[in-house]
Amino acid sequence: METLDRPDPTGQAAAPDRPVRLIDIAMLHAKLGLSAFGGGMSGLVFHEVVTRRGWMNEREFLSGLAVCQIIPGVNIGNLAIYVGQRLRGWPGSLVALSALLFGPFFVVIGAAMAYDWLRQIGAITAGLAGVTAAAIGLLLVVVIRGTSQVSRQVGSLAVIAGTAWAVGVMRWPLIPVVLVVVPCSIAMAAWRRRADG
């Protein structure tokens, strides 16, 4: 939790001293591609990229994640593009996305071939439900850390709760919700900046 204690008004920090090697980006994304089931992978990416490796800080990750989710595309694929781009430019993005998809590409085809046999095995289905539940736990970690980062800003807390409620509970379409919430949140950030300075 070190990064939480250090105020970071510019959002610039935690840039690694040396450039991250492409092979490390590839290895991480190959692992990410093969290790999460049924969604919830963003929590795992956060753990590996921010908590464990310190390749970027929480604010960089979360704001980049919002950009990735707002524009079209598979969220986890966009996140690979962002992480790769941020660390090593276009070669980083290319390597991250390719490594992310390489393993699942062959596994999913193998699974389709074995499908008739696999669906008889209830233990596999039950086990995958367990993996999904743990992946939800990883997401909760990011939500808790992101929330505690802004715990003194009532407006930001309202933005978090409002977005979660509208998209998660009410299942309103993401784009209109974001079109309302983002300008409000940015206006509050600008207002705080003016009040501070």
Place this chain on the structure above:
Amino acid sequence: MAESNPLIALAMVFGPLSLASIGGGVAILPAMQHQAVDVHQWMSPQDFVDLFAVARMSPGPGSMLATLIGWKLYGVTGAFVATVALFLPSSFLCYAATLTWDRHKGTKWHSILQEGLTPVGTGLLAAGAISLFRIADAGPASWAIAGATAGILLLRPRFPPISLLMAAGLCLGGLHLLGIDVR
């Protein structure tokens, strides 16, 4: 004829869907079904549901369903074309967007935008957790696993999460083998 070549047809279906998948791959699921089953009649509705289940059971993004549709139609080449068509257009857009985002790092408006977007990203993740609970039909066991995972990682941020994912899978899979089905 373009329409008679299955590879071109796959690219023509998934390329535009790539740019339509606003809010993630789930957004284009109904459109995928419509194109694969009704429009092009590449497979029966039951085939589609089976492939969907396989994609959900497998590691990686759920959108690997596109890979399977391509595979069903034209083997590994079809799978490759469908995957590239689904990921390439949105990836270029994402690259351009995040590059622009990074170029302006350090400017005052960038840090204001970043500060404004951060809670939105957090809220969207919370929404993701909520809808995962719903999709997975999660019960008390899932809540307990999710809570325990979060607790361990908050107390020990460097604990390897893969081991937690595997332990959770083994736990529910093992209980099933003992005749206890909990979710």
